Structure formats: structure tokens, C-alpha cells
Amino acid sequence: MHQIEDNGIAADQLGAVVWRKSSASNPSGDCIEVAALDSGAVAVRNSRDPQGPALVYTRAEIAAFVMGAKDGEFDDLTA
Structure with missing residues (x-):
């Protein structure tokens, strides 16, 4: 397995x-966290690494992902 490189901005920035x-996050904290930014964008980070990188998405990108999740497009990733 190859190492995944960090991609994004430091959450504290x-x-x-x-x-x-x-x-729905489990007790061990295996979840992501989201934050609305003043720019209108949405930041996403790993809840187990709050000082680590955060990825920043436009509202349109988040809307497309949420609609796909609601439609079950990513259900295979949780199996």
C-alpha cells in the first residue's frame, strides 16, 4: 500500500x-468534521487529527456530494 500525501490547508490556518x-460518529472518533467558512466555502477535516489538513470545497461541490450520498451513490464505500 502506498502512503497518501497530505492535501489541503492546515486547519488552524x-x-x-x-x-x-x-x-452518527462512533465513540472512537472515526468521523469527519465540517465548517462553514466566511468565504462561503466548506472545510472538511479528520476528527482524529484536528490540527491536520483541512480540504476546502465550494458549496456547489458539497451540494453535489451530499445529493450523491442521499441517493446512495457511495454506499459501496461503507461495506
């Missing part, structure tokens, strides 16, 4: 944002 985690 985003300033004072409010991170939200799904209520």
Missing part, C-alpha cells in the same frame, strides 16, 4: 471556525 461532527 482557517481562523475561528465552528467545526461540526455527525451525531
Whole structure:
């Protein structure tokens, strides 16, 4: 297996944002967190590495992902 390189911006460089985690997150913290940015974009980070990288997406990108998730397009990734 190859090593995955970090991609994104350090979460602490985003300033004072409010991170939200799904209520479906398990007790060991295996979840992502999201934050709305002043620019209108949405940041996503790994809840187990809050100081690590955050990926930043446009609202349109997040909307497309959420619609796909609601439609079951990614269900195979959880099996």
C-alpha cells in the first residue's frame, strides 16, 4: 500500500471556525468534521487529527456530494 500525501490547508490556518461532527460518529472518533467558512466555502477535516489538513470545497461541490450520498451513490464505500 502506498502512503497518501497530505492535501489541503492546515486547519488552524482557517481562523475561528465552528467545526461540526455527525451525531452518527462512533465513540472512537472515526468521523469527519465540517465548517462553514466566511468565504462561503466548506472545510472538511479528520476528527482524529484536528490540527491536520483541512480540504476546502465550494458549496456547489458539497451540494453535489451530499445529493450523491442521499441517493446512495457511495454506499459501496461503507461495506
